Amino acid sequence: MAQNVLNRNVLSYRVMKRRETFAAYGFILPTLVGFLLFVLGPMLASFVLSMYDWNLLTPPVFVGLGNWQQLFADARIGGVYLTTAKLSLMVVTCNMTLGLGLAVLLDRKMPYLLRNFFRISYFFPYVVSGVAVSLIWTFLFNRDLGPLNYYLSQLGLSARTNWLNSSQFSPLAIVIADVWKNVGFYVLVFLGGMQAISRDYYEAAEVDGASGWQQFRKITLPLLSPTILFLLVISVIGALQIFEQPQILTNGGPGDATRTVVLYIYEQGFRFFDMGYAATIALSLFVIILILTIIQFRLSRRWVFYQ
Amino acid sequence: MATLAERRQETQTYTRSRRAFPWKTIFTIVILGFGAVLMIAPFMWIINAAFGDTSEVYVLPPKWIPLNPTLDNFDSVFEQVPYAGFMLNSFKLAVIVTVGQLITCSMAAFAFARLNFPGKNILFLVLISALMIPGQVTLVPLFILMRQLGFYNTHTALILPALINPFGVFLLRQYFLTIPSELEDAARVDGANVFTIYWRIILPLAGPVLTTLAILTFVSMWNSYFLPLIMINKPELQVLTVGLTLLQGQYGAGALGPVAAALAMAIVPVLIIFLLLQKYIIQSIVSTGIKG
Numbered sequence: 001m002a003q004n005v006l007n008r009n010v011l012s013y014r015v016m017k018r019r020e021t022f023a024a025y026g027f028i029l030p031t032l033v034g035f036l037l038f039v040l041g042p043m044l045a046s047f048v049l050s051m052y053d054w055n056l057l058t059p060p061v062f063v064g065l066g067n068w069q070q071l072f073a074d075a076r077i078g079g080v081y082l083t084t085a086k087l088s089l090m091v092v093t094c095n096m097t098l099g100l101g102l103a104v105l106l107d108r109k110m111p112y113l114l115r116n117f118f119r120i121s122y123f124f125p126y127v128v129s130g131v132a133v134s135l136i137w138t139f140l141f142n143r144d145l146g147p148l149n150y151y152l153s154q155l156g157l158s159a160r161t162n163w164l165n166s167s168q169f170s171p172l173a174i175v176i177a178d179v180w181k182n183v184g185f186y187v188l189v190f191l192g193g194m195q196a197i198s199r200d201y202y203e204a205a206e207v208d209g210a211s212g213w214q215q216f217r218k219i220t221l222p223l224l225s226p227t228i229l230f231l232l233v234i235s236v237i238g239a240l241q242i243f244e245q246p247q248i249l250t251n252g253g254p255g256d257a258t259r260t261v262v263l264y265i266y267e268q269g270f271r272f273f274d275m276g277y278a279a280t281i282a283l284s285l286f287v288i289i290l291i292l293t294i295i296q297f298r299l300s301r302r303w304v305f306y307q
Numbered sequence: 308m309a310t311l312a313e314r315r316q317e318t319q320t321y322t323r324s325r326r327a328f329p330w331k332t333i334f335t336i337v338i339l340g341f342g343a344v345l346m347i348a349p350f351m352w353i354i355n356a357a358f359g360d361t362s363e364v365y366v367l368p369p370k371w372i373p374l375n376p377t378l379d380n381f382d383s384v385f386e387q388v389p390y391a392g393f394m395l396n397s398f399k400l401a402v403i404v405t406v407g408q409l410i411t412c413s414m415a416a417f418a419f420a421r422l423n424f425p426g427k428n429i430l431f432l433v434l435i436s437a438l439m440i441p442g443q444v445t446l447v448p449l450f451i452l453m454r455q456l457g458f459y460n461t462h463t464a465l466i467l468p469a470l471i472n473p474f475g476v477f478l479l480r481q482y483f484l485t486i487p488s489e490l491e492d493a494a495r496v497d498g499a500n501v502f503t504i505y506w507r508i509i510l511p512l513a514g515p516v517l518t519t520l521a522i523l524t525f526v527s528m529w530n531s532y533f534l535p536l537i538m539i540n541k542p543e544l545q546v547l548t549v550g551l552t553l554l555q556g557q558y559g560a561g562a563l564g565p566v567a568a569a570l571a572m573a574i575v576p577v578l579i580i581f582l583l584l585q586k587y588i589i590q591s592i593v594s595t596g597i598k599g
Binding site: 017019020021023024025027028030031032034035037038039040041042043045046049056102105106108109110114117118119120121122123124125127128129130131132135136137138139140142145147150151180184185188189191192195207237240241243244248262265266269270275278279282283285286289290293 | 311331332335336338339342343345346347349350352353356365367368369410411412414415417418419422423424425427430433434437439440441442443444445446447448449450451452454467468470471473476500501502505526529530532533537547548549551552555563566567570573574577578581582585588589592593594
């Protein structure tokens, strides 16, 4: 019968489906196992860990919400979060505005090689490690012998700025080093976003007599708004977690003037070995980042323009 | 009223006669040039410090080109710390993790892009949500886990967690989705099984995105600092990033020369790779902007 002939060499739909499912799980197995072991597992363990006092030498002691009480009673934590917020605000603002400004400049008509040269020079610090960048700037920021103070004095400004050990200037030093390293990334992403805007809009505006600034405000900015949101979100998340620059440039000092939250977590967890408390602080940071991200997305409905 | 075409022609004539002197372009290039100098100058200063002898370093006004280049600083580096070991360790880890990630991420991305199975969408969402978790939350438990497993102070502790990369899976999946399914259908008709499709069709076509992921992963591993910092404290197993801070710790705030030499040796490989591959790297970042 036609039915038998058809079914002889062809597998049934169910068998094929099962084989495909089996193969699919096989393909995602490494990633899945890794995810459970190294992401989800630790994440859940973090919650559990925050309810214990454990210094790795003696057995863990259950303290329930004790670590959280300690967090809210901690005299230093408020300052640490404030410092992190200040630094993040400065870093994000500088990166976004400088990045956008430089991208606008780079978008102009110029010889291809020249634009390429600029893109390479602005982006190179981004691929260098944060450690190397911080070490370089440690020398540049040297109060008496560093080139930065020298050139500043040539310009008539004070030559004795203590960049690395003053509560007034050390935060600035960290911002400078961080922006120097990262602005290239923002420039490139903004450039990409701007290249996606059709030239027709600008031509039409030109015909209607719009000035460059008007074109920027009414065409570039709205059409760039998804890119701006994307960069804003990841830059806030990144800024709240800076570690390498403050650790290497100032080690949180003087006192706690540049102690970021992650620096504090490192100190509590890997210098004082208060594992439970470190996990608790990390969780609080996670919650704050989550809330800020949600707020950003909610607010974005008002100003982001999708086409 | 003049038509759009007439008005456009009028504007063109007007700007053509005005294009006498490109003030704006010159102004733009000057500012960009100044910025580029600020970006490059620190590197030049460090390279100069690396090759200069102690009298030329930390001199004011700052020197940019060493007049008596010497290799003494480089010698000091190798005397103070096992620097070659640091570089080798970083290289070994970066290569292993890059190859490993290419395999695991492409396999998972293939499954998510081209196969159908129950729970596919949920699993993908869960995987992507992992990108939102700040590293520090998983760090402390990861440290404890590695200790309990006996992997503390081994390279395994650094390799294993890095073998999975949700971002890599996402990136590859988006690319695989753009590969036309006709190729796959034709292969299936010819009797190819799932693995053959993965190995013979999808992978060869995914060259560009695999290269991008490889570069991003290699650079990320080469520059990683926090994880090696907490997982390793044996100098012979240490990586370059932490090793640089160890070298600086040996000298305190004073000695610029040897640390500069170490930095120069750390940065030059990155510079070479970057210059060779910058087309790929820059293009992938720029296209993030186009899509985002």
